[in-house]
Amino acid sequence: MTTGPAPTATAGTATAVGTATAADGAGVGPLLRQWRLRRRLSQLDLALTADSSARHISFIENGRSRPSRAMVLRLAEHLGVPLRERNSLLVAAGYAPAYRESSFHDPDDPAMAAVRSAVDTLLRGHQPYPAVVLDATHDVLAANSGMAALLGGVHEQLLRPPLNLIRVALHPQGLAPRIANLGQVRRHLLERVERHLAIRETEPLRRLHTEVSRYPGPDEDDDDGGSTPSAPAVALPVRLRTAHGELAFVSTIATFNSPLDVAVSELAIEFFLPADPATAQIVRREFPSAG
Known part of the structure; x- marks a missing residue:
């Protein structure tokens, strides 16, 4: 465990990012774009930190390219996306969630x-x-x-x-x-x-x-x-x-x-x-x- 202050944000204004329900990869692009804009990053900024290219990021965001599962997780990590929303991004890209969702009070877990x-x-x-x-x-x-x-x-x-x-x-x-x-x-x-x-x-x-x-x-x-x-x-x-x-x-x-x-x-x-x-x-x- 780590002890420290409450989390801080890199974006000053909260903008709703919807929960994805798409079964194919088309829905993940706009969601990733919303997260990128909330973090105030350009496509080039994100590409450099995620070891990709601005062209690839652009193709993913506009639906011309379907990202791999690993790419979705990598982009989500560099964008600081919470785990619950990372699962939503994976579902929108057509993949199974990566993180389990349990209950704090579950007596059988x-x-x-x-x-x-x-x-x-x-x-x-x-x-x-x-x-x-x-x-x-x-x-x-x-x-x-x-x-x-x-x-x-x-x-x-x-x-x-x-x-x-x-x-x-x-x-x-x-x-x-x-x-x-x-x-x-x-x-x-x-x-x-x-x-x-x-x-x-x-x-x-x-x-x-x-x-x-x-x-x-x-x-x-x-x-x-x-x-x-x-x-x-x-x-x-x-x-x-x-x-x-x-x-x-x-x-x-x-x-x-x-x-x-x-x-x-x-x-x-x-x-x-x-x-x-x-x-x-x-x-x-x-x-x-x-x-």
């Missing part, structure tokens, strides 16, 4: 059971601090008991499955009223969803962005709210007002390296780390059952 076991080890190891497993739409698939430090006071309807972390954070009956720096956090989370949309646009993610964008933000005079950090921040903290005092967390996101399964490629594990000694002390003291 030994491979996914191993993934869940590894994820559970990470979640338990991070206690008493919060950690959560997210899918591509930011729905929560699993969480550790440390999440109680964050989710206290959230309306029960928002906690019913599928619990969505972005919705819970920004909803007026979620965490939003208790986030001291709501203006900063709101901008960050909206930009995060927009980055995901630029990489892979889906209808559920677009609906989520539309929904949370309409939630009320903070008053202008209270844009950053809360106390001022005593030291310069190196990452944006979430400052949360609680009955135990103000808690400040920063987060890091872990993903699986070189996944061969669509579901695994879309998993993200977000770890919330105490941003100051006071937060660490409060969490250890007030949430002992999470340890």
Whole structure:
């Protein structure tokens, strides 16, 4: 696994790339062209990185040439196409999908059971601090008991499955009223969803962005709210007002390296780390059952 920031996109504006259903190779050309344009690459740029020629790329895109299975996969890799859409490209070119599509919670899948076991080890190891497993739409698939430090006071309807972390954070009956720096956090989370949309646009993610964008933000005079950090921040903290005092967390996101399964490629594990000694002390003291 590799730990780092949430994915970033090379294109600033999300444009829908349709799911292919063609049984022959004619449908793959326009799809590849859309991905190339989203990545802001010329045919020559793509040809140079994929060890091909601009002429061949042009022929593939306009349907004059049927790409081999290996060529489809090579172009998809250099275009940064997610695994789910790589399967769609292969189907459009007349080939079988290359990547299996499983379910994170499938009890009969030994491979996914191993993934869940590894994820559970990470979640338990991070206690008493919060950690959560997210899918591509930011729905929560699993969480550790440390999440109680964050989710206290959230309306029960928002906690019913599928619990969505972005919705819970920004909803007026979620965490939003208790986030001291709501203006900063709101901008960050909206930009995060927009980055995901630029990489892979889906209808559920677009609906989520539309929904949370309409939630009320903070008053202008209270844009950053809360106390001022005593030291310069190196990452944006979430400052949360609680009955135990103000808690400040920063987060890091872990993903699986070189996944061969669509579901695994879309998993993200977000770890919330105490941003100051006071937060660490409060969490250890007030949430002992999470340890």
